[in-house]
Amino acid sequence: MFSIHSKLSPLVAFFALTVLFSACTKDEPAMPTIAAIAVTNEDFSTLEAAAVLGGVAVVLSNPNAGDPSGDFTVFAPTNAAFDRLGLTSGDALAALNPGFLTSTLLYHVSNGNLAGANLTDGSTSTSALGPDRRIITRGSDLFINGSKILATDVDAQNGTVHVIDKVLLATGVDIAQSTIALTQSAVFDAPELTFLLEAVVYADLVGALSASPGGPSFTVFAPTDAAFRQLGVDLGVELNVPADIRKLDQATVTAVLLNHVVNNGGLFTSELDAGMITPLGGSSLELGAYNNGVLTVKGQSNGSQVANMLIPDVQTTNGVVHVIDRVLLP
Structure with a gap:
């Protein structure tokens, strides 16, 4: 488990992302970080905005200090996933309770490198927020909780990204x-x-x-x-x-x-x-x-x-x- 400074200035987070974007346009590093993947892929623009507002962008731009591998695994919702909740803009995200937004983002993150081959029916994955998520097979499709996994094993410098079609939600209480x-x-x-x-x-x-x-x-x-x-x-x-x-x-x-x-x-x-x-x-x-x-x-x-x-x-x-x-x- 790692800690997040939830009150991190969005300006600082945005600056870090800008630096990452610039770095990715050069030859080094050859492989982008998880945060940089969100910056450079239009399908993750809402996730990028959420990561800045939720104070996790800087964390996901660096190695995972809380895991020996130095890696994270992130289940990344597409823009369409956020659209399903009416979160279609930065203004809509900014209206959310900041603590809830940060917790929601952490629920998409795991410590270590969880490869797609290990996402098997009936298995569980512990989130950085704490609660486990269930891996479920329905027909030929694979799900984490109720979210369909659209793509697996997008490699990043500091871990792996799996793409999902719905935002994962957990309250942490009964x-x-x-x-x-x-x-x-x-x-x-x-x-x-x-x-x-x-x-x-x-x-x-x-x-x-x-x-x-x-x-x-x-x-x-x-x-x-x-x-x-x-x-x-x-x-x-x-x-x-x-x-x-x-x-x-x-x-x-x-x-x-x-x-x-x-x-x-x-x-x-x-x-x-x-x-x-x-x-x-x-x-x-x-x-x-x-x-x-x-x-x-x-x-x-x-x-x-x-x-x-x-x-x-x-x-x-x-x-x-x-x-x-x-x-x-x-």
Whole structure:
């Protein structure tokens, strides 16, 4: 493990990257560093901006002092991967909580040189952030968590780069605390799960969704604020602010929330298939076909209206959260 000075001046980081870019235009060094690969490849321009803002650009331009090999392995999201999260510009990245951005970048990094040949189904890779990532085979494709590995073994002077199609996300805390972190802007500056947090507290489910040693690991479908507001429209009840959740019967809210939690070990989209799954509430959910890294999901009382995954594959310490755009009705 290595340390990051998260408050490193972006100006200093940008200067370091500029020097690297200049060096790469000359004969020496013949092989670019990981940071220089991001600078010189247009497909990684958003990753470059994120590395500067997150304070990791300088670290990835040097040998890894925390590993005997001196190498890093980086799973590098393309620009299209960031686009999926609406992070299409430096301004969008700058709006993120700086600590969360740095943690997210570290979740893409490993100590040592992890070759593509060693990315085998069922294996794990420990991130520089701490949490492990799972290697999953789906058909002929290889995934790390829910992100497809598009290319492997891009050699760098200080390690190896593997290219992925989705940004890897991890909160570092359990499901309950992840919801609180989102609401209190400890993760994103513009959280969208304030209604969900209110509902979890109102239904007294904080304890059930908190991690405990040897406890269960869940797949959770987390509706956004907009999804709860739409639920109010559907029910004829004004849900304008989170506290309005308490206008609903507590038992009803509890039943609805349990319809979003599946005790199946916590699965990424790469591990989910079309068909029926049973949440804690007992009323089956229907998953749609796997398509471009996401699946739709529908509750029994949702009629023909399916929920789409807005932010899939968020790893927590006791499961995986998929943020969706509709409340799943039992």
